[in-house]
Amino acid sequence: MKFLDEYRDGELAQQFAREIHRITTKPWNIMEICGGQTHAIVKFGIDELLPKKITLIHGPGCPVCVTPLEMIDKALEIAARPNVIFASFGDMLRVPGSTTDLLSVKASGGDVRIVYSPLDAVKLAEQNPAKEIVFFGVGFETTAPATALAIYQAAQKKLRNFSMLISHVLVPPAMEALLSSPNCRVQGFLAAGHVCAVMGYEEYFSIAKKYRVPIVVTGFEPLDILQGVLMTVQQLESGRAEVENQYSRAVRREGNQPAQDLIQEVFRVVPRKWRGVGEIPQSGLGLGDKYAEFDAEKKFGVAHHHVEESADCQSGLVLQGQIKPHECPAFGAKCTPEHPLGATMVSSEGACAAYYRYRRMPDLIGAK
Amino acid sequence: MCLAIPGKIVSVSGNDPLERMGKIDFGGILKEASLAYVPDARVGDYVIVHVGFALSKVDEAEAQKVFDYLKRMGELGELEERRT
Ligand code: SF4
Numbered sequence: 039m040k041f042l043d044e045y046r047d048g049e050l051a052q053q054f055a056r057e058i059h060r061i062t063t064k065p066w067n068i069m070e071i072c073g074g075q076t077h078a079i080v081k082f083g084i085d086e087l088l089p090k091k092i093t094l095i096h097g098p099g100c101p102v103c104v105t106p107l108e109m110i111d112k113a114l115e116i117a118a119r120p121n122v123i124f125a126s127f128g129d130m131l132r133v134p135g136s137t138t139d140l141l142s143v144k145a146s147g148g149d150v151r152i153v154y155s156p157l158d159a160v161k162l163a164e165q166n167p168a169k170e171i172v173f174f175g176v177g178f179e180t181t182a183p184a185t186a187l188a189i190y191q192a193a194q195k196k197l198r199n200f201s202m203l204i205s206h207v208l209v210p211p212a213m214e215a216l217l218s219s220p221n222c223r224v225q226g227f228l229a230a231g232h233v234c235a236v237m238g239y240e241e242y243f244s245i246a247k248k249y250r251v252p253i254v255v256t257g258f259e260p261l262d263i264l265q266g267v268l269m270t271v272q273q274l275e276s277g278r279a280e281v282e283n284q285y286s287r288a289v290r291r292e293g294n295q296p297a298q299d300l301i302q303e304v305f306r307v308v309p310r311k312w313r314g315v316g317e318i319p320q321s322g323l324g325l326g327d328k329y330a331e332f333d334a335e336k337k338f339g340v341a342h343h344h345v346e347e348s349a350d351c352q353s354g355l356v357l358q359g360q361i362k363p364h365e366c367p368a369f370g371a372k373c374t375p376e377h378p379l380g381a382t383m384v385s386s387e388g389a390c391a392a393y394y395r396y397r398r399m400p401d402l403i404g405a406k
Numbered sequence: 407m408c409l410a411i412p413g414k415i416v417s418v419s420g421n422d423p424l425e426r427m428g429k430i431d432f433g434g435i436l437k438e439a440s441l442a443y444v445p446d447a448r449v450g451d452y453v454i455v456h457v458g459f460a461l462s463k464v465d466e467a468e469a470q471k472v473f474d475y476l477k478r479m480g481e482l483g484e485l486e487e488r489r490t
Contacts, residue, residue: 039433041412041452041464045472053476074409127457155458157440177457180410183443184459187424232410235454235462258410261472287469288412288454288462296423297443297461387409 041287045259046082054264055087058271065091066274067223068267069216069359071209072230073100073387074258080392082260088267095223095359096392098212098315099230101177101205102129102385103357106311107347109176109205110135112340116172116203117148119338123166125159126174128152129385134378136345156188156202163192163200172334175204180232182206182323183297186304189325189332201334204324207310209233210241211321217249221360226270228256228263231285236301238293242281250279257285304329313347313381314354351380356389363390370394410456412464413437415449430455 070076076096079085085094098104114135117124124140131140131152144150149169153159159173175185185202192200209230216222229242234255242253252273256266266284273280283289301323310322325333335341347354351373352366363369363382373379375391382388386395413430418441420426426441430453437455444460447453453460 039412040414041469042433050473050476053480057479155440157458180456180461183461184440184457187440187442187459190424232454232456232461235410265472265475284472286471287465290462294443294462296445300442 042259045257045261047261051082051084051087051260051264054261054268058092058264058268059089061268061275062089062091062271063275065093066225066271067093067095067359068226068228068270069095069097069224070228070256070263071097071099071213072228072233072258073103073385073389074232075099075228075230075256075263076389077387077392078258078260078263080396083396084260084263087264092267092271094267096356096362096389097216097227097359098312098357099178099209100382100385100387100389101181101207102133103353103381103388104207104312104315105130105133105176105205105381106313107136108311108343108345109203110139111345112335112343113140113174113203114138114143115340115343116334116338117143117150119170121168122170122172123149123151123162124172124174125151125153125162127176130174130176132378133381133384156184157191160188160191160195160197160200163197164195167199169199170337171200172338173200173202175202175206178207178209178230178233179237179301180230180235182301182305183236183294186297186300189304189329190300192332193329201332201337202325203334205310206305206323207312208307208321208323210245211318212312212315213245214249215315215318215321216358217245217251219358221358223359224251226252226274227254228266228270229253231255231257231262231289234283234285234289234293236294236297238291239281239283239289240291240293246279246281252279253281255281255283255285255289257288312357314351314357348379353380353382353388353390356382363393366390410454410461412452412454413439415441415447415451415453418449428453428460430460
């Protein structure tokens with residue numbers, strides 16, 4: 039496929055890898071933010087091409103993984119109600135809540151449906167006027183334009199039977215939260231290309247300056263990731279801390295203006311809990327006052343539901359890059375993709391699932 | 407779920423900017439996507455699509471840069487080798 043396959047060329051990947059080996063003199067910890075990049079790194083074995091001195095830390099960049107437990111519980115509660123059609127992206131279905139998951143709610147009679155796009159949920163609302171349609175709006179800035187347009191359309195069409203359970207999260211505040219933690223080991227970032235395609239990368243300049251970290255906006259194919267690592271190492275080795283854009287074929291500095299306009303129209307910035315990390319100020323999107331009637335938490339009276347997370351799962355440490363998935367005692371034993379304990383094992387973009395899927399052998403993992 | 411992949415616009419429908427939809431070809435698989443956020447995208451353009459929305463146009467000239475970079479890197483490497 040054009041703009042895809044050519045970025046997976048093994049020979050060219052080796053060229054990048056050789057150059058990274060050539061210039062690396064010191065150990066560096068680089069975090070890729072996005073779960074899509076984690077997936078590609080483990081799938082294509084990109085970390086194995088890198089010098090031993092470079093450690094890739096898998097960041098919190100998977101919306102499925104960071105959706106807080108209490109939000110899953112709210113989804114389960116709403117989905118189990120009669121007269122509700124609960125629509126969600128497929129990967130949320132197996133995320134464990136406190137006691138069960140959406141798939142089990144579906145199996146015991148709840149009307150849970152997988153949709154590809156939030157607009158499909160709007161269609162469901164039009165087609166089923168006697169039912170309440172609730173969409174589970176999770177995701178980063180990448181997904182927010184889609185949910186924003188769904189809400190906007192529902193408002194235009196005056197759909198009274200449509201609402202959204204929203205758990206949108208924002209990347210730059212999470213980066214700042216990580217960087218200001220005393221345990222932070224991150225020295226450079228690969229910023230998530232598709233988040234930046236929407237938001238641009240203006241926001242990163244102050245972060246790079248304040249914390250003296252290089253930030254390289256990076257794409258998702260092997261050559262993109264390798265070039266992103268190379269550009270980050272070049273900065274680290276020469277003592278620079280700048281914002282650079284590796285993914286210029288899809289990302290402009292100012293991002294996507296029409297998308298940002300609609301996000302602003304529909305949403306406002308709110309504090310948000312991240313699973314495994316805790317609450318981060320100004321790190322989420324919630325509905326603006328004008329669209330409050332589409333807020334499923336209010337509509338179904340689940341806004342005040344709070345729960346604590348299980349102590350067994352160490353996904354918080356994984357998400358913060360403090361341990362690798364296989365260092366969790368439950369990894370591959372008590373916790374597998376079939377029976378996940380934590381969200382990082384559920385989603386194919388979660389670090390635990392990526393490790394499990396592509397490197398099942400503990401020896402192999404140990405070797406790295 | 408954050409997956410977003412490039413595809414080629416093969417047809418466009420709808421006039422209202424927020425209602426514009428496109429048929430996108432992903433290596434032979436056709437899917438509908440909203441073009442609300444890429445108002446200047448036309449048939450034949452490549453766009454990055456995520457959960458049914460085109461998020462940005464792929465810039466063909468910029469797309470070449472990764473390979474130009476590699477080429478330059480190779481040439482520099484050869485120069486250095488010759489010097490040593
Ligand atoms: S292996 Fe399972 S239990 Fe351990 S951190 Fe990952 S998701 Fe949590």
